[in-house]
Amino acid sequence: MSLLKIDGICKSFGGLKAVDNISFEVQEGTIHALIGPNGAGKTTLVNMISGIYSVDTGDIYFNDEKITNVPTHKLVNKHIMRTFQNLEICENMTVMENVLLGFNINMNKSLLKCSFQFESIMDDEEKFTHIALSHLKRVGLEDVAYKLCGDLSYGVLKKVEIVRALALNPKLLLLDEPVAGLNGTETAEIAEIIKEIASEGVTVLLIEHDMKMIMGISDNITVVNFGVKLAEGTPAEISSNPVVIKAYLGEGSLHE
Numbered sequence: 367m368s369l370l371k372i373d374g375i376c377k378s379f380g381g382l383k384a385v386d387n388i389s390f391e392v393q394e395g396t397i398h399a400l401i402g403p404n405g406a407g408k409t410t411l412v413n414m415i416s417g418i419y420s421v422d423t424g425d426i427y428f429n430d431e432k433i434t435n436v437p438t439h440k441l442v443n444k445h446i447m448r449t450f451q452n453l454e455i456c457e458n459m460t461v462m463e464n465v466l467l468g469f470n471i472n473m474n475k476s477l478l479k480c481s482f483q484f485e486s487i488m489d490d491e492e493k494f495t496h497i498a499l500s501h502l503k504r505v506g507l508e509d510v511a512y513k514l515c516g517d518l519s520y521g522v523l524k525k526v527e528i529v530r531a532l533a534l535n536p537k538l539l540l541l542d543e544p545v546a547g548l549n550g551t552e553t554a555e556i557a558e559i560i561k562e563i564a565s566e567g568v569t570v571l572l573i574e575h576d577m578k579m580i581m582g583i584s585d586n587i588t589v590v591n592f593g594v595k596l597a598e599g600t601p602a603e604i605s606s607n608p609v610v611i612k613a614y615l616g617e618g619s620l621h622e
């Protein structure tokens with residue numbers, strides 16, 4: 367069954383068609399990768415799915431319910447969570463505080479502007495702290511739970527973002543380049559975390575450039591280029607698709 371259905375959505379910025387009539391479906395409980403060169407429209411797609419950008423035309427369905435242009439905080443209530451290509455972490459707050467921010471489901475769409483009143487959102491702090499800690503533990507971050515994010519490495523902060531989304535018990539998790547800028551060990555760790563999340567029934571839409579990781583953990587792949595869908599299929603189908611190889615992957619790139 368498809369959990370997420372993207373039906374002919376378009377988004378232009380001035381004269382630029384960033385997303386041009388893209389359709390695809392994400393099956394429940396799978397890891398579905400969205401790949402394509404820089405500027406292909408991947409983040410714009412995720413921004414529309416997560417209610418950050420409005421959709422020009424077309425529709426988005428979650429569990430057969432139309433969620434086109436539903437605001438972010440309402441999508442969070444439906445357990446659609448995301449992470450950001452550019453970290454949205456408050457460096458002057460601890461890891462725990464950053465994770466707890468996720469529980470403020472009334473966050474506005476600019477998510478995590480650090481200026482708002484942190485205390486006012488924490489009606490149930492003890493309960494949320496317990497949940498946050500259990501997720502931090504599972505990714506091996508319990509030791510840094512009360513450290514300031516500004517003192518931690520980029521690799522750790524990428525995990526903190528995932529934990530913040532996980533703590534809200536997502537049904538659909540949108541990950542925008544979760545391993546960009548990470549070394550091989552950190553990448554392998556995050557790939558394991560993603561696989562584990564999916565094995566527990568969370569549906570994952572994964573944007574990444576790391577082809578080894580994509581080919582290793584994805585069930586299905588949608589390829590976009592210049593705002594249009596180029597191809598879709600299993601990793602085996604995509605890695606042998608001549609159109610994809612020519613436009614994006616490059617001869618031999620999967621066999622390095």
Ligand SMILES: Nc1ncnc2c1ncn2[C@@H]1O[C@H](COP(=O)(O)OP(=O)(O)O)[C@@H](O)[C@H]1O
Nearest residue numbers: 379382384402403404405406407408409410411
């Ligand atoms: N808010 C915006 N205003 C203007 N142009 C944008 C905006 N967001 C994205 N774009 C443009 O849309 C195109 C697709 O961008 P993006 O979705 O970020 O690509 P990707 O994530 O695949 O690298 C790019 O040409 C980018 O410059």
Ligand SMILES: [Mg+2]
Nearest residue numbers: 408409410451
């Ligand atoms: Mg992007």
